[in-house]
Amino acid sequence: MQVIHAKQALTTNGWQSDLEVTIGADGRIEHVGPVSQQPTHRTALLLPAPLNLHSHAFQRAMAGLTEAKSPDPRDSFWSWRRLMYTFLNQLTPDDVEAIAGLVFMEMLEAGYGAVAEFHYLHHDVSGVPYASLAEMSERIVAASGQAGIGLTLLPVLYQFGGCDLRALNGGQRRFGNDPEQFLRLHAGAAAAIAGGPADNAIGMAPHSLRAVDPAGLSAILSQAPSGPIHMHLAEQVAEVDEVQAHLGARPTDWLLANHPVDARWCLIHCTQMTEAETIALAQTGAVAGLCPITESSLGDGIFNGTSYLGGGGMIGFGSDSNIHIALFDELKTLEYSQRLRDRSRAALAKSDRSTGRVLYDAATKGGAQAGGRDSGRIAAGALADLVGLDDDNEWLCNRKGDAMLDSLIFGGRGQGCIRDVWSAGRHVVAEGRHFRREAIIERYKKTMNRLETDF
Structure with a gap:
């Protein structure tokens, strides 16, 4: 004891x-x-040490490599993504395990007690599955064990290159599964989790409405009776426009109209929501998973934190691209974004709790809920x-x-x-x-x- x-x-x-x-x-x-x-x-x-609710561990190795001007006259999330695909084309399972080990160590030293790993790098560089379909998931579990961090593993379904159902190409091929193969991969990942510490957990992550079609989303959700469900939602203006053009509604509106979103869900970023969407999502009990440092780095936009929290919504924090793993800086960046947008101060403070207290309470409670982890409180x-x-x-x-x-x-x-x-x-x-x-x-x-x- x-x-x-x-x-x-x-x-x-x-x-x-x-x-x-x-x-x-x-x-x-x-x-x-x-x-x-x-x-x-x-x-x-x-x-209480919060759970880091959103991480792509392998991207830590890219920190500092995407700050030069690209051939694109207007650098954006999309030009950054092309560079990311180029970088990941050389990563082996050993590389991924080594990188994840460092990421998980840095999270612990930054004050996080656990992590939800949004894991979509599944196959070899040509898109061919490894002999063990869940090889890369097994490496994430191994890295978490070496670091001693609590892990909620979120294998990702990634079917298409966009809402028009175009085939995956280039670096994206390493992500791809159809729903049937994904469920087999998920079973292998669950077996790896079961072989680790008892506090580890398994969930699943349909990547986004761009990368997963409505049939694929329904297929995997029908096989997920329990555990967290994470998905990127409304991160970029171009994403919102694409979803609206193909599905007939903006991403948040479409998801809420077609699926029973509840406390099991964690929707990542949500930086491109209308006021009505913000309030509607807040009322579901889902966690909005925020990554303010990465969202700033990629120019995603500003999450409407004042309205979301004012509407009773839950939030939590993650380090996403892991360009800078710093718990307190994530919280500060969210608050400062609200102040810059509204030209205010103490934007998220309450009459009975300071700004820092509101942010930290949200990080611990929202992180625990998003990770399906019985933590976040003393x-x-x-x-x-x-x-x-x-x-x-x-x-x-x-x-x-x-x-x-x-x-x-x-x-x-x-x-x-x-x-x-x-x-x-x-x-x-x-x-x-x-x-x-x-x-x-x-x-x-x-x-x-x-x-x-x-x-």
Whole structure:
């Protein structure tokens, strides 16, 4: 049993001081209460560690490689995507495992306790399945095990190159499955998850309304009685126009009219929604999965956070392209986008909670729901996904409560305060460093030294 003494902690009952949290051998919190015994760990500030609800791990290896001007006179998400296809054409299963290992380590050091991996890189460079159809999923599971991070694996169905049902070509061929083959791949991924830690989970991800046709979407959803369902939705103006031209409705309107969207769903980005769509989606109980750093990098647009939260909607946060894995910066970027759009301040704050508190509460609650993970709170029975931080420094100066969270998120140095991270009770970060840091980085560097990066 592990015993943590926290000078202050954010619990389901709000802020508490001089708290004791015990973690059982099953990775769950056994008890939360006053200090009563000798600790195995001490921390100044204890927070629930959010789940990173949207990641494409392999894209971490592209960070910094897509900032030069392309031949396209107007660089956009679509020109970035073409470069991404070129890059992934050289990745082997070993490469993907090494890259994912680094990504998962960086997430833990950034304060995430678990990840939902939106996994669509399935086949070899010519689009031919590996001998084990779920080979790449197995590599993601292996990387998560090496890093010690809780994993919700989301195998992705990707059928077509667009709403006109054009065939996949180039790098897209590595993604492609028809619904029948996808369900077999999903069964293999589920078997890999079952062989890992008990806190891991399986879901599924129809990629988008561009890449999955209505029949394919219905076919896989009929075979998904439980588990999270994630899908990209309304990310780009061109995507919205394409879906409307072929399906007769904008993406959000079409999805809500044709499927019973509920709390199992996590819709990613949602940066191109009307006010009416925003309120309608908020009322379903689904999580809007936001990746503000990537959405800024790709020029996606600004999610309407004030209306969505005002309508009772749930949000959570992910690192998507993993260009910069920084939990507090994701939260800050969302808030700043609202301020820039509306020329306001404290856009998401409530009368009883500061901006940072609203954002952090949303990240923990929404992330847990999106990942189908019993986490996101400091309470008996929950998985012990926890982050411990130092407050005796020039950035926090022993602040308390919501002011502490605001300083972590908006002061720009919050990540440097992270000292300890637990994922389902696994103490994976201590003194600010992952327990396998050197080996994971060395493997990643060997992979990168072999890959072609001049494209």
